[in-house]
Amino acid sequence: MNTILETAHLSKIYNNKRGIREISLQLHAGDVYGLLGPNGAGKTTFLKLITGLIRPDQGSVTLFGNNLADHFELGMEHVGSMIESADFHDFLSARQYLELVARFYPSVTPKHMEEVLELVGLHKVRKEKIKGFSTGMKQKLALAAAILPEPKLVILDEPTNGLDIEGTVMFRKLITQLSEEKGTSFIISSHMIHELEQLCNRVGIVVEGHLKKEGYVSELLQNNQSLEQFYIDELQLSKEDEDCA
Numbered sequence: 307m308n309t310i311l312e313t314a315h316l317s318k319i320y321n322n323k324r325g326i327r328e329i330s331l332q333l334h335a336g337d338v339y340g341l342l343g344p345n346g347a348g349k350t351t352f353l354k355l356i357t358g359l360i361r362p363d364q365g366s367v368t369l370f371g372n373n374l375a376d377h378f379e380l381g382m383e384h385v386g387s388m389i390e391s392a393d394f395h396d397f398l399s400a401r402q403y404l405e406l407v408a409r410f411y412p413s414v415t416p417k418h419m420e421e422v423l424e425l426v427g428l429h430k431v432r433k434e435k436i437k438g439f440s441t442g443m444k445q446k447l448a449l450a451a452a453i454l455p456e457p458k459l460v461i462l463d464e465p466t467n468g469l470d471i472e473g474t475v476m477f478r479k480l481i482t483q484l485s486e487e488k489g490t491s492f493i494i495s496s497h498m499i500h501e502l503e504q505l506c507n508r509v510g511i512v513v514e515g516h517l518k519k520e521g522y523v524s525e526l527l528q529n530n531q532s533l534e535q536f537y538i539d540e541l542q543l544s545k546e547d548e549d550c551a
């Protein structure tokens with residue numbers, strides 16, 4: 307299997323002693339990996355570490371064979387990401403924002419920008435200023451920016467936050483389309499467990515900074531009624547372990 311992302315003993319502890327501890331995870335080409343976990347478990351911290359937004363205290367991140375600490379640009383060359391709410395230049399239009407992003411990717415054509423705006427459902431409003439956009443519209447624009455350079459790996463932190471029902475369906479179709487047609491890999495942090503059950507081939511559960519459990523969705527569903535049931539049972543087990551400790 308072609309490993310595109312590998313973290314080894316990745317740790318980041320903030321001053322308040324929270325964060326993530328010793329997360330070792332491998333992502334293979336074609337994986338759509340769902341990251342689950344309660345509020346404050348460490349999912350965003352993990353995603354920030356694998357995109358170089360913050361530095362680890364310990365451990366390493368290797369993207370496409372490049373250690374991020376030594377070869378950041380090479381590692382990130384094929385990665386698109388959307389982590390926490392993006393800050394936009396409000397005075398730009400959606401199309402102008404994508405033009406700004408495209409300056410870093412000379413291969414992106416104006417036609418492709420139009421296609422991506424269409425894909426995320428922003429084509430009609432592409433000439434409007436971001437200032438007037440709703441949370442969901444901004445979320446769609448951030449998604450458009452993440453997939454614009456046709457990355458091999460897309461890292462998304464709670465991508466359906468703020469999306470309406472239509473937007474959520476669009477998002478699901480988009481991930482499936484990119485995964486099936488282009489072989490794009492994804493790592494997606496979300497609380498929308500039913501969404502992840504439909505989208506992902508693998509999931510991992512983060513609890514209090516630890517990667518507690520991982521598995522292939524198809525296998526988990528053979529032994530559990532639903533992904534939700536598996537998740538709830540795992541959290542319960544974690545609590546019992548904690549109580550015993």
Ligand SMILES: Nc1ncnc2c1ncn2[C@@H]1O[C@H](COP(=O)(O)OP(=O)(O)OP(=O)(O)O)[C@@H](O)[C@H]1O
Pocket residue numbers: 320321322324325343344345346347348349350351352
């Ligand atoms: N910059 C920071 N300084 C101090 N503590 C932080 C910082 N960022 C996150 N934390 C703490 O680290 C823990 C993990 O936070 P993180 O945002 O990674 O969790 P999460 O799993 O993404 O949560 P949620 O599902 O609520 O978005 C939390 O307890 C949070 O309070």
